[in-house]
Amino acid sequence: MAKYVLKCVECGKEYEDDSFRLRCDEDHEPALLRTIYRKKELTVKDELPGMFKFADYLPVGRVIDCMGAPLTYKSERLGKYLGLEKLYVIFNGYWPEKGAFMETASFKELEAPSVLARVPKDCGKTIVVASAGNTGRAFARICSENGLPLVLVIPQQSADQIWNTKPFSDSVKLILAGGNSDYFDAITLAGKLVGLNGFFPEGGAFNVARRDGMGTTVLDFAATVGEVPKHYFQAIGSGTGGIAAWEAYLRLAEEGRYGNGCMTLHLSQNHPFVPITESWADRLPEIPASDPESDKMKITETCAKVLTNRKPPYALRGGVYDVLCESSGRTYAVTNTEAYRAMSIFEKFEGIDICHAAGVAVGSLMQAVENGIVASGDLIALNITGGGERKVKTDYDLHYLEPIACFSDGEIGGRDAVHKLEALFAGV
Numbered sequence: 570m571a572k573y574v575l576k577c578v579e580c581g582k583e584y585e586d587d588s589f590r591l592r593c594d595e596d597h598e599p600a601l602l603r604t605i606y607r608k609k610e611l612t613v614k615d616e617l618p619g620m621f622k623f624a625d626y627l628p629v630g631r632v633i634d635c636m637g638a639p640l641t642y643k644s645e646r647l648g649k650y651l652g653l654e655k656l657y658v659i660f661n662g663y664w665p666e667k668g669a670f671m672e673t674a675s676f677k678e679l680e681a682p683s684v685l686a687r688v689p690k691d692c693g694k695t696i697v698v699a700s701a702g703n704t705g706r707a708f709a710r711i712c713s714e715n716g717l718p719l720v721l722v723i724p725q726q727s728a729d730q731i732w733n734t735k736p737f738s739d740s741v742k743l744i745l746a747g748g749n750s751d752y753f754d755a756i757t758l759a760g761k762l763v764g765l766n767g768f769f770p771e772g773g774a775f776n777v778a779r780r781d782g783m784g785t786t787v788l789d790f791a792a793t794v795g796e797v798p799k800h801y802f803q804a805i806g807s808g809t810g811g812i813a814a815w816e817a818y819l820r821l822a823e824e825g826r827y828g829n830g831c832m833t834l835h836l837s838q839n840h841p842f843v844p845i846t847e848s849w850a851d852r853l854p855e856i857p858a859s860d861p862e863s864d865k866m867k868i869t870e871t872c873a874k875v876l877t878n879r880k881p882p883y884a885l886r887g888g889v890y891d892v893l894c895e896s897s898g899r900t901y902a903v904t905n906t907e908a909y910r911a912m913s914i915f916e917k918f919e920g921i922d923i924c925h926a927a928g929v930a931v932g933s934l935m936q937a938v939e940n941g942i943v944a945s946g947d948l949i950a951l952n953i954t955g956g957g958e959r960k961v962k963t964d965y966d967l968h969y970l971e972p973i974a975c976f977s978d979g980e981i982g983g984r985d986a987v988h989k990l991e992a993l994f995a996g997v
């Protein structure tokens with residue numbers, strides 16, 4: 570018997586995992602599946618690689634090589650500056666002196682290992698990942714290190730995001746959506762590839778392994794501090810990280826050893842592109858339709874591009890709206906000026922560079938302090954979703970992944986795209 574089942578948040582139907590299932594079969598509104606672990610007790614297994622120390626709460630039957638795991642520590646100087654007595658940083662990134670070894674400098678390194686280890690070794694299929702940047706970088710690194718087959722589809726303008734500290738293995742292939750293509754064009758192209766034999770989609774928010782991987786941030790906090798936080802701060806694009814944090818909290822609440830308190834989600838986006846922030850401020854159960862061109866304009870004005878998902882999993886059952894309701898959550902809009910200031914303050918006090926998205930999270934914590942939303946004695950978790958990139962680039966010469974093909978904007982929507990993909994992978 571597997572150590573977990575998948576349960577539909579909407580209808581409650583349970584499934585044994587076939588390693589690939591993303592959705593419920595029943596005819597109802599869109600809903601997430603959630604992992605239900607049969608053994609409720611969480612035992613941290615430090616002997617396993619990286620994040621797999623939390624394997625009890627990961628839907629995996631094996632482990633693969635990885636170094637990255639969240640690192641929780643008590644902030645002394647930033648906490649003091651903000652007047653917070655119990656501020657803990659969950660650091661995701663590269664900071665070897667502190668014990669943090671995500672060489673992609675991004676918490677996306679918590680998603681790729683669990684997604685890949687959910688699938689049996691030698692399943693004979695190749696995973697297809699569409700990405701605009703750091704997700705792709707994380708999958709490329711982990712697949713390369715483990716010799717696992719991957720096809721990565723990204724917009725050409727993000728090609729410089731796909732780097733590694735070592736040369737890439739031949740198991741990893743890159744396809745570009747060229748010209749002015751954006752993330753959604755990359756998704757369209759990847760969708761055509763998963764229609765061919767021998768490929769399967771990574772699945773995004775619908776993949777339980779992706780969410781449970783990200784949820785290890787909350788597990789690490791609880792294992793380090795001994796209880797769940799009262800307030801959990803994280804910047805979001807799709808909001809999947811917020812869903813994952815809430816699901817991890819629910820498991821710990823049921824586990825029982827980490828306190829009986831409630832955890833409030835504090836989720837932030839980068840002004841002016843803040844669809845989740847605005848929708849939740851008005852308690853809307855769905856994000857209102859908007860003009861794609863106006864959205865794209867707003868996105869160009871943000872500094873944290875990874876936070877700009879135009880189709881987040883907000884309205885579906887078990888999605889962002891639901892977890893904000895359940896956690897009495899709050900949302901924040903953080904301007905570029907606030908984010909840059911927060912990045913600089915964090916580096917000054919904590920001694921490590923952080924990414925723009927993490928700057929947005931720190932900026933939201935500053936707003937919460939200013940507005941009296943958190944009290945000085947509250948137990949607070951601040952998820953730094955990316956840090957140490959400058960340090961990686963100082964410590965290593967970077968290797969970039971060469972594309973095997975580039976599709977023009979016109980080609981992606983056309984009929985010949987499938988033939989071109991078939992020809993590329995014929996005999997592979």
Ligand SMILES: [Zn+2]
Pocket residue numbers: 577578579580581582593594595597600
């Ligand atoms: Zn269902």
